[in-house]
Amino acid sequence: MFCYQCQEAAKGTGCDVIGVCGKDEEVSNLQDLLIYSTKGIADIVVKGGLDIASLGKTNEIVLDSLFKTITNANFDPEAIRAQIRQNLEIRDDLRNVVEAEFHDAATFTVSTDASMDAKAVSVGVLATENEDVRSLRELITYGLKGYAAYAQHALNLGKEDTDLYAFTYEALAATLDDALTADDLVALTIKTGEYGVKAMALLDAANTTAYGNPELSKVNIGVRNNPAILISGHDLNDMEMLLEQTKGTGVDVYTHSEMLPANYYPKFKAYENLVGNYGNAWWKQKEEFASFNGPILFTTNCIVPPKGETVKRIFTTGAAGFPGSTHIQADENGQKDFSQIIEMAKTLPSPTEIETGEIVGGFAHAQVFALADKVVDAVKSGAIKKFFVMAGCDGRMKDRDYYTEFAKELPKDTVILTAGCAKYRYNKLPLGDIGGIPRVLDAGQCNDSYSLAVIALKLKEIFELNDINELPIAYNIAWYEQKAVIVLLALLSLGVKNIHLGPTLPAFLSPNVAKVLIDTFGIAGIGTVDEDIKLFMA
Ligand code: FS2
Ligand code: SF4
Numbered sequence: 001m002f003c004y005q006c007q008e009a010a011k012g013t014g015c016d017v018i019g020v021c022g023k024d025e026e027v028s029n030l031q032d033l034l035i036y037s038t039k040g041i042a043d044i045v046v047k048g049g050l051d052i053a054s055l056g057k058t059n060e061i062v063l064d065s066l067f068k069t070i071t072n073a074n075f076d077p078e079a080i081r082a083q084i085r086q087n088l089e090i091r092d093d094l095r096n097v098v099e100a101e102f103h104d105a106a107t108f109t110v111s112t113d114a115s116m117d118a119k120a121v122s123v124g125v126l127a128t129e130n131e132d133v134r135s136l137r138e139l140i141t142y143g144l145k146g147y148a149a150y151a152q153h154a155l156n157l158g159k160e161d162t163d164l165y166a167f168t169y170e171a172l173a174a175t176l177d178d179a180l181t182a183d184d185l186v187a188l189t190i191k192t193g194e195y196g197v198k199a200m201a202l203l204d205a206a207n208t209t210a211y212g213n214p215e216l217s218k219v220n221i222g223v224r225n226n227p228a229i230l231i232s233g234h235d236l237n238d239m240e241m242l243l244e245q246t247k248g249t250g251v252d253v254y255t256h257s258e259m260l261p262a263n264y265y266p267k268f269k270a271y272e273n274l275v276g277n278y279g280n281a282w283w284k285q286k287e288e289f290a291s292f293n294g295p296i297l298f299t300t301n302c303i304v305p306p307k308g309e310t311v312k313r314i315f316t317t318g319a320a321g322f323p324g325s326t327h328i329q330a331d332e333n334g335q336k337d338f339s340q341i342i343e344m345a346k347t348l349p350s351p352t353e354i355e356t357g358e359i360v361g362g363f364a365h366a367q368v369f370a371l372a373d374k375v376v377d378a379v380k381s382g383a384i385k386k387f388f389v390m391a392g393c394d395g396r397m398k399d400r401d402y403y404t405e406f407a408k409e410l411p412k413d414t415v416i417l418t419a420g421c422a423k424y425r426y427n428k429l430p431l432g433d434i435g436g437i438p439r440v441l442d443a444g445q446c447n448d449s450y451s452l453a454v455i456a457l458k459l460k461e462i463f464e465l466n467d468i469n470e471l472p473i474a475y476n477i478a479w480y481e482q483k484a485v486i487v488l489l490a491l492l493s494l495g496v497k498n499i500h501l502g503p504t505l506p507a508f509l510s511p512n513v514a515k516v517l518i519d520t521f522g523i524a525g526i527g528t529v530d531e532d533i534k535l536f537m538a
Pocket of ligand 2: 003004005006007008009010014015018019020021022023028071072
């Protein structure tokens, strides 16, 4: 195996024995083959000039295939094998209607699990020999994985975009094309970011149409004395189904990690059985699931491989999967039956309280626009000197304490704009407010980084600036997995410069590719808290 797609890549270069995330060699290799077969479908679609709108389920399966390989989403080898078989079936059907010279990804055959495993070892990341081409191909592929996740959530709420599918095929096929130069791939990388913006906008529209605009909310972090289910991940459609099915059963629902922002939506706030949020970012789940006592539903990543009895308390759905845990499949109408989770909850003790109090959030674009006058006045009067976009991910590495320290040390006339699970590093600190504006404005999940971009563009308009980079906004982003990669590419495509990315730069950036990003976009890593604050405030 060789995988270097996330921030925790072993030794800062790549996992080659077992993933730091817990992904084993079998799953890692199978995920490589899954991506390869997905690229094979794209090769046929592009060479055949197929009509994307008429591809129906194929479009959905391509999203799902990309999503299943995101860090911490699916650890189940049988689920990955089944997805590969499904890919090969639709790939072969499509190939029968197209006359062209195809890439091996579009034609290879595997008849048994053993032949699948044998093929998988030859199609991984290292199969591309030139390290710069490899770096760019992977950067594009990870960006596509990130937005595929967002597009799938939007699709679950009935919203899709044919252009997005078309670009997905174009970009996947391009990563197989040896004729493309590094310059071509750099251009395609930025284009991937443009489609990332579209995917995030699509999901924003899907979420807000279904559940209303997130609003300023105080989220309880204590517990009640009822049996309960913890829901993690990002899929709001699953959230709705769970709340509906638990209503009136005496079983409470708590959000975990990236599901926290569900508490900001008017439609979800109306459920009496939604109690609040339990715990912190994904990587603390071992201890927090033990004290939660009840079953846990993962709608997406981030799963930390559970051990012992916890495996049976974990349920997965959508792209998520873990061997030994029960996977809940949607029926042909997209409906899911969560009754076995509810029944299990009734037999287990209520959650043990681990903290009390509230988290304040709900500052997606509509809520911030509602406060626009106040915000603009505070900037004009100098009460707010600078905004810090600190969106992204959290992770288990010790060096992420930097973000807690950074938030604590920031001058009191600054405001943090956040989204994603990165917020858990500082969203419970008493950072106060500026004239009633909280110093940490949480827009929501990682995909709600879109809101932060919309807010920046609005401020640019209000202040009549020519360039988004003239705003008093600094970007100090923490990344972990591939959704943060698409957030980064989206910001680059919007022209944002001088983004600091930490706690370490991606292992998949070759020195030359890193240099292009540094020279063209001013991308930088992080230093010490004091040095960085000085630099940002200068
Ligand atoms: Fe955090 Fe994990 Fe949001 Fe990522 S819970 S790192 O999935 O996409 O963020
Ligand atoms: Fe390693 Fe990250 Fe890949 Fe897991 S996803 S195998 S931790 S690089």
